[in-house]
Amino acid sequence: MNRARRTATAASVVLATAGGLITTVAVTPASAATCTSPTYTRQFFANTTFSGTAKRTDCDAGVDEYWSGSPATGVPTDNFSVRWTVTRDFGSGGPFSLTVRGQDGMRVYLDGYRKIDLWKGTSTTVSKTVNLTIPAGKHTLRVDYANWSGVAAVKFGYAPITSATYDKVKPLAPTGAAVAYDKYANKAQLTWAKNKEMDLAGYRVYRRQWGTSTWSRLTTTTGTAYTDSPPPTGAGYAYVIRAYDKAGNESASTAEVSVVSPDRTGPVAPTGLTAVPDNLRIAVRWNAVSDAAGYRLYEKDPATGALALLHEGTGTSFTHAVINSAHTYVVRAYDTAGNNGTLSAPVTTDGVDRTAPAVPQNFQAVNLSGRIHLSWQTQTPATDQEPNFTVVRSRGTTLGADAVPVACDYETNGSDGSYTHSCYAPDDWEFDTTYTYGVRAVDPAGNASAPATSTVTTRDNVAPRPLPGLKATPRADGMKLSWDTPLDEDITRYYGRVLAPQADGSVEVVSICEDSADDPRALLCIGVPDGETYVYQVYARDKWDNVTPLSTASQVTATELDLRAAEPIGEDSGPLYGQGGWTAVETPTGPSWQCSGDVCAQITEFKVSRWNFQTQTYEPLGTHPATPDPKWGYWWHYEDTTQPFGTVSYYRVVGVLADGTETAAAHPWRIRPDLL
Structure with missing residues (x-):
């Protein structure tokens, strides 16, 4: 006996494919064979082999049937078959669960490949579930059902597996991202196309400011549009949209879409507003703001809060020419678009100068030619007057409570706010005593700075004692004087004199001595x-x-030493006469001589010889032309490149006339000293 069957016109409960939600959908018969995905195309056959032409083709929202009697015109009560087919876009794909249940034969195919096979007649309900991964993109599902006899029941559904444990597949990035911007309303309307994934949970909208790399999430939505109001700062902003699924996987970003906002935002409030009075004015200063084109400084009425514009400019300071009266100030910045910024926190002053000047810089007390010289520097702000200074002194290495005032008639030099002050302290100090001097800056209001200090030891008035162990060592270039370690430690210079005893017992200074190059x-x-x-x-x-x-x-x-040559020096009586001297340079020099009289014009050349102490003879060095020098006339010099170092050289020079005769000799000399 055949069981009662639900007719094809009755309402059916099916598993809809939109988002995997269970909904109640009515089957709508259709004569057309074209159905819109994800609706199935359903075909009825009057046999169980799907052969021949379908008796009916319509669209079905889902596979969930229970028939009593013929399911369609021209189809028998038993031995018929039904085929459902749908091709849809699965987006990024992922893990899915396919489930079929019913009586008699059931088969499920994916892209023509059989995934479930329950193809046999049954009088009881059977079911099967298969979990598989469907690749991204479009795929075709097909459900074949055959009824041989008895109850005709079949139900099929497919749904994404949304557990984060199994679903690691990200959704595809949304497509069609676009933005329409109303700059007057400052509204950026973002739109994008709906994703195809069945497990889609929604979309996330992100924004970043141009010039930065940080994205901020603006919203999460299940729709495909969002309206943003970016900060109206004149900056550019980029947007992207990302899809995310029920397992928490987030897609890549869409292509960026951008807008440029109108600049309606003023700069931030300046910080660090100060008002410092002196005896002439109030110096108002504040910190710079990065995007400010200028600043407006106001005086604020404490009672009413009314603002009176006091100054406008690009700087961060203003000098208010008032004294000894209370004033309250606020300041704001404005940008290049003319937007006013936020007012700063107010600052109030009573206008009374209570600020001490800066401590004098680089204060030094030094001995200068035996006197105590004081000097210091100041940097005077443009809003203050150059202060006066007071000087005090204590005995010892610190400035103590016993410090006494010191008269200091200081002089000031400098300009543009940078000054140097200096004076000589009174000579009322004790010899060889340590003192600490201090100097304070005092402004016209009587505010005094902390003292700058400097310690100095006064000079002594004790002359160096005689040098111990003085000895003289004769040398070929003079007399070397040397002595033992002196008894005084503060000696800076030594002096030597050569004294010639006179017949009356006195002495006459003949010459002075030269410092050593190496030996102090x-x-x-x-x-x-x-x-x-x-x-x-x-x-x-x-x-x-x-x-x-x-x-x-x-x-x-x-x-x-006695190193005189055979012919004495300093006794030339002919037309030639020699010059003598020494030089401190280490390079050789050589002799110089002159000529006077008519014979000088007849000399054709000079012969130059040098005395050899070892052989006790004059040895020829060479000749020198007799051409007069254009500048010096009858004055000649011979470069003796072999002149010995650290000794005296005696020379003999004769003039040779055209007939070969020679003039009387000149005897120049040269000392090339070794300065120890």
Whole structure:
């Protein structure tokens, strides 16, 4: 006996394919074979082999049937078959669950591949579920059902698996992103196309400002449109949309769409507003704002809050020419578009100068030629007057409570706010004593800075004592003087003198001695070593300019070496006569001589010889042309490149006439000293 069947015109409960939600959908018969996805195309066959022409083709929202009797005109009660087919876009694809249940034969295909096979007659309900991954894009599902006899029942559904444990597939990025911007209303209308994924949960809209890389999420929505009001700062903003599914997977971004907002936003409020009075004015200052084109400074009425514009400009300071009266200030910035910024926090001053000047800089107390010289620098702000200064002094290395005022008639030099001040302290100090001096800046309102300090030790008035162990060593370039370590530690310079004893018992200063190049305790008294006996005296000067009295200076008597040549120097009586001297340079020099009289014009050349101490003879060096020098006339110089170092050289020069005869000799000399 056949069971009762639900007719094809009755309402059916089906599993809809939109988003995997269970809905009640009525089957709508249709004669057309074209159905809009995700609606199925349904075909009825009068056999169980799907052969021949379908008896009926219509559209079905879902596969959920229970028939009693023939399911369609021309189809028998038993031994018929029904085929459902749908092709749809699965978006990014992912894991899906396919489930079929019913009686008699059921088969499910994906893209022509069989996934479920329950193809046999049954009198009881059977079911099967298959989990599989459907690739992205469009795919075709097909459900075949055959009824041989008895109850005709079949139900099929497919749905995404939304567990984050299994679903790792991101949705596809939304397409068709666009933006329409109303700059007057500052409204950016974003739109995009709906995604195809069945497990889609919604969309996320992101924004970033041009020039940055940080995206901020604006909203989460299930729709395909969003309206944003970007900050009206004149900046550009980019938008992207990303889809996300029920497993929490987020898609890639859409292509960026951008807008440029109108600039209706003023700069932020300036910070650091200060008002510092002095005895002439109030200096108002504030910190710069990055996008400010300028600033407006207002005076605020404390009672009414009314603002009176006091100054407008691009700087961050203003000098208000008022004193000893209360004032309240606020400041705001404005940008290049003319937008006013937020007012700063107010600052109030009573106008009374209570601010001490800056501490004087680089204060130094130094001994200068035995006096105490004080100097310091100041940088005077443009809104203040140059202060006065007071100087005090304490005995010792710190400025103590016992500090006493010191008169300082200082002089000031400088300009453009940078000044140097200096004076000599009174000479009322004690010799060889340590003092600490201090200087304070005092402004016209009487505010005094902290003191700058400097410590100095005064000079002593004790002359250096005689030098111990003075000795004289005769040399070929003069007399070397040397001595032992001095008894005083503050000596800065030594002096030596050569004294010639006179018949009356006095002495006459013949020459002075030269400092050593290498030995700080040696002098060289340069002179011709002709066997003379002299008194050599050495005295010292200390850093305070105290000098050893000559009456107590160390001295020693010594005789020079006798290195005179065969012909004496300084006794030339002919037309030629030689010059003598020495030079401190280490390079050789050579002799110089002159000629006077008519014979000078007849000389054709000069012969130059040098005395050899070892052989006791004059040895020829060479000749020198007799052409007069255009500048010096009858004056000649011979470059002796072999002149010995650290000795005296005696020369013999004769003029050769055209007939071969020679003039009387000249005897120039040169000392090339070794300065130790």
